[in-house]
Amino acid sequence: MKKLGLAILCLLQFSCSSQATKKINGVSFVASREEVAQEHVDAVLAVHANHAAVMPFGFIRNISSPQIIHNTDRQWFGETKKGAQQYVDMLHKNGISVLIKPQIWISQGEFTGTLKMDSEEDWKLLEASYEDFIITYAELAEETQADIFCIGTELEQFVKNRPRFWSELIAKIRKVYDGKLTYAANWDEYTRTPFWGEIDYIGIDAYFPLSEDKNPTKDGLKKGWQKWKPAIAELSKKKGKPVLFTEFGYRSMNFTAKKPWLVDRHEAEVNLDAQVNATQAIFEEFWTEDWFAGGYVWKWFIAHEEVGGADDNRFTPQNKPAEKTLKEWYQKS
Known part of the structure; x- marks a missing residue:
């Protein structure tokens, strides 16, 4: 009987250990005009994803504007609080964990990392507007018991110029949301992000340049990672925080790893x-x-069946050979 009890204990310990080391195998679940239906989630389950990032949006009219417009009836369903909640509920219903990752879109596709105000007055207005935006979704994260909440995405100049605001914002978020926190730093920003010690994951949008080859090989790309990987590992060790790639991926095109961040219509x-x-x-x-x-x-x-495919040179792996690669790795890790 004692041997049986010991065997059960060992089995439980092994099970807990396996669960503890289970990777976050996620998809960035793009906001749509429509509600999410079961068939949409089935496609996520089919690649053995266990996480999804739900991404409501706020909009800024121009790079110098301090006002973030969000949660309006002029936005797509999935970009609003109601839509994000419906997405989270459907994903959770299917056993998929969720990262709520509010993002900003600046008119004309201006890079969010350059968002910077010209006066103290405008900085104060931006801070108030951003706090309203982010607390709205932190409260949603608590209401839906989302697994992780992202406090911002690729906002280097905002973070650099207003570090006190960000520390105070993190404290305010902690008061309304009890889960894990991350921030999605751009690949060339993460080493200067000042508040990693205050949140739970070092979040990186991992668009590191790896190769200038037209048709890069796997070995060549692995070699390219050696320029960046040691510093990522060292930061994780220094801060005592795990690294989370809040975004990763490559376009299905020539020179895909030369400038992996390209989002134009190239x-x-x-x-x-x-x-x-x-x-x-x-x-x-x-x-x-x-x-x-x-x-x-x-x-x-x-809408899995309607996107990607053999003639598509965009980021999505859907209906391309890369989807099989994703599925194989997600199944075993």
Whole structure:
């Protein structure tokens, strides 16, 4: 009987250990005009994803404006609080954990990292507007028991110029949301982000340049990671925090790893193999590391059957060979 009890205890310990080391195998679940239906979630389950990032949006009219417009009836359903809640509820119903990741879109596609005010008055207005925006979704994260909440995405100049605001904002978020916190720093920003010690994950949008080759190989891309990986690991060790790739992914095109952050309508030739090689390389380099928590592939559209495919050179892996790579790694990690 004692031996049986010991065997059960060992089995439970092994099970708990396996659960503790389970990676966050996520998709960036793009906001849509529509509600999420079961068939949309089925496609996420089919690639063995266990997490999804839900991304409501706020909008800024121009790069110098301090006002963030959000949660209005002029936005797409999935970009609003009501829509984000419906998405979270459907994902949770299917056993998929959720990161709520509010994001900002600046008119003309201006990069959010350059958002910077010209006067103290405008800084104060931006801070008040951003706090209203982010607390709205922190409260939603608590109401829906979302698993992780992201306090911002690629806002380097805002963070750099107003560090006290961000520390105070984190404290305010903690008062309304009891879960884990992260921040999505751009790949060239994360080393200067000042508040990693105050949140739970070091979040990085992992668009690191890895290769200038037109058709990069997996081994060449793994070699390219050696320029960046040691510093990422060292920061994790220094701060005592796991690293989470709040976004990762590659376009299915030539030169995919030269400037992986490209989001324009650049019509480079479709290269499905390059996307597979880059996806395989990032999994091999990071998903086996104890200090690495996992990540969310960019992008995953809810209407699975209507997107991606062999003629698509955009980020989504859907209906491309890279989807199989994603599925294989998510199934085993």
